[in-house]
Amino acid sequence: MPNKAVRLKKTVLYALTLLFALPGLTTFAHAGNPHTHGQAALNIALDTETLTLNLVSPLDNLTGFEHAPRTPEQHARARQAAELLQNADQLFIPDPGAGCTLDSVDLESAILVSSGAQGDQTAAGTPSTHVKDTGQHTHTSGHGTHDTHADVELTATFLCENASAAHFIDTTLFESFKRLQTMSVQIASPHGQSGLTLKRGTQRIALPE
Numbered sequence: 001m002p003n004k005a006v007r008l009k010k011t012v013l014y015a016l017t018l019l020f021a022l023p024g025l026t027t028f029a030h031a032g033n034p035h036t037h038g039q040a041a042l043n044i045a046l047d048t049e050t051l052t053l054n055l056v057s058p059l060d061n062l063t064g065f066e067h068a069p070r071t072p073e074q075h076a077r078a079r080q081a082a083e084l085l086q087n088a089d090q091l092f093i094p095d096p097g098a099g100c101t102l103d104s105v106d107l108e109s110a111i112l113v114s115s116g117a118q119g120d121q122t123a124a125g126t127p128s129t130h131v132k133d134t135g136q137h138t139h140t141s142g143h144g145t146h147d148t149h150a151d152v153e154l155t156a157t158f159l160c161e162n163a164s165a166a167h168f169i170d171t172t173l174f175e176s177f178k179r180l181q182t183m184s185v186q187i188a189s190p191h192g193q194s195g196l197t198l199k200r201g202t203q204r205i206a207l208p209e
């Protein structure tokens, strides 16, 4: 008889790559993203002074490929994707009532880094940007197949005068990345937790009140 545990194991491995810890939030569940093209997962955490957004997406959603760029066009797409992600305060626009300012952007993608697309925004007054060389994984064991996939993880942290006063966050993710179809969102805020699925065309993420 076939062993059902094998398939489960793959799912668990994906889940482990997505683990993400937030200080001060013990019941923060990741939205879960088993690397399905067209889908992404967004975690939003609000406390009194900070707003943290963690996006995990297949690279395919952002560039249309999941390997090192080979052609000038692919290099350009990788650079463009990295620039869009690093300008996180244009991808995510918090409710102005919360008085939030982008503080840091952390982009993890082996492919976007190796394409030379990493930002270097270290001038005074601009958010700090960190790019790490992680995120690509190859599955070769067991099935005789050789699938290479790559995820991108973006963590954007805003400092806010009153983060808990935010009623919504607007996002331009769907406009910026045409291949993105749905996004599962998990929100943890002082007003409670909620989960929702956004479809292409959505611009506003309502926060718990």
Ligand SMILES: [Zn+2]
Binding pocket: 035, 037, 058, 060, 066, 148, 149, 150
């Ligand atoms: Zn993939």
